[in-house]
Amino acid sequence: MAESDPRLLAPPADVVTPLVGNGDVDWDTFDSQAYFSHNYGELRPDDARIIEIVAGFFERNAPGRNAMRHAIDVGAGANLYPAMVMLPYSARVTLFERAYTNRVWLQHELAEPHGSWREFWDKIASGRPEYQPIRNPLGVLHDRAVVEKGSVFSMAPDRYDLGTMFFVAESITTRTDEFQRAARNFVRVLRPGAPFAAAFMRDSSGYVVKGQFFPACSIGPEDVEKALAPVARNVDIEMVESNDLREGYGGMMVATGRKK
Numbered sequence: 001m002a003e004s005d006p007r008l009l010a011p012p013a014d015v016v017t018p019l020v021g022n023g024d025v026d027w028d029t030f031d032s033q034a035y036f037s038h039n040y041g042e043l044r045p046d047d048a049r050i051i052e053i054v055a056g057f058f059e060r061n062a063p064g065r066n067a068m069r070h071a072i073d074v075g076a077g078a079n080l081y082p083a084m085v086m087l088p089y090s091a092r093v094t095l096f097e098r099a100y101t102n103r104v105w106l107q108h109e110l111a112e113p114h115g116s117w118r119e120f121w122d123k124i125a126s127g128r129p130e131y132q133p134i135r136n137p138l139g140v141l142h143d144r145a146v147v148e149k150g151s152v153f154s155m156a157p158d159r160y161d162l163g164t165m166f167f168v169a170e171s172i173t174t175r176t177d178e179f180q181r182a183a184r185n186f187v188r189v190l191r192p193g194a195p196f197a198a199a200f201m202r203d204s205s206g207y208v209v210k211g212q213f214f215p216a217c218s219i220g221p222e223d224v225e226k227a228l229a230p231v232a233r234n235v236d237i238e239m240v241e242s243n244d245l246r247e248g249y250g251g252m253m254v255a256t257g258r259k260k
C-alpha cells in the first residue's frame with residue numbers, strides 16, 4: 001500500500017462524502033494474501049498488546065478448559081490469532097466470514113499456516129498456564145476450526161460460548177447504524193453471560209488492500225460503549241497505541257465484556 005495513497009487522505013471539509021454501506025462493497029475481491037502480509041506477516045507491538053489484553057481477559061473470564069465450548073471469530077478475514085487465543089477454551093471454533101476470498105484463504109491457511117503464527121502463539125502462550133498443554137496450536141486449530149459463510153447482519157442469536165470480532169464492525173461500512181448493528185449482532189450470537197473481546201480501529205477513514213478501497217466508520221471509545229451498552233455488561237475498553245500500520249487512523253481499541 002502506498003503511504004501517500006490519496007484515497008486515505010481526508011476529503012476537504014466542504015465535500016459531503018457519500019455513505020458506503022456494507023452491501024455496497026464487493027467483499028469477494030478482498031485480497032487476503034496482501035492483507036495478511038501487510039498486517040500479520042510478523043507480530044507487531046499493537047497486536048502484541050491486544051494479545052495481552054484479550055488472553056488475560058479470557059484467562060480470567062472464560063469457561064473451563066475441559067468444557068465442550070463453541071467459540072466464534074466473526075469476520076475472521078486473514079487473521080488466525082483471535083481464534084488461537086480462544087483455543088484452550090473451545091472444542092470447536094467457527095471462523096465466520098462474508099468474503100469468498102477470505103474463506104478460501106482461511107481453509108488453505110489452516111492446512112498450511114504461515115510461520116508468523118508461531119510468533120503470535122509464543123506471545124499468547126508465554127506465562128499463561130492454560131495455553132501450555134497445547135504443543136501444536138496450529139494443528140489443534142486445524143482440527144477444531146470450521147470456516148462458515150455468512151454476514152454479521154444475519155446471524156442466529158444465543159449460539160456460542162465465547163467470541164471475538166477484530167476490526168470488523170467499524171471496518172465494513174461508513175454507516176454508524178451499521179457499525180452499531182454489527183457490534184450488537186456479534187454479542188447477540190453469544191449465549192447469555194458469554195465472554196467476548198472485540199477490537200476496533202479508532203478514527204479510521206478507510207483502508208486500501210492491494211489497490212481496493214474499503215470503507216470505515218470513524219469511531220472512538222464512546223461509540224464502542226454506546227454500541228455495546230444494550231447487549232453487554234462489564235464492558236471494559238482499552239486504547240492500544242498504533243500509528244504505523246497505514247495513514248488515516250488514530251490507534252486501536254479493545255473492548256472486553258460479557259453478553260447480558
Ligand SMILES: C[S@@+](CC[C@H](N)C(=O)[O-])C[C@H]1O[C@@H](n2cnc3c(N)ncnc32)[C@H](O)[C@@H]1O
Pocket residue numbers: 022027030039074075076077078079096097098099102150151152153165166167168171172
Ligand atoms: C478489516 S477486515 C478484518 C479481518 C480480521 N478480523 C482481522 O482481524 O484482521 C474486515 C473483515 O470483515 C469481513 N466482512 C465484511 N462484511 C462482513 C459482514 N457483513 N459479515 C461478516 N464479515 C464481514 C471482511 O471480509 C473482512 O474479512
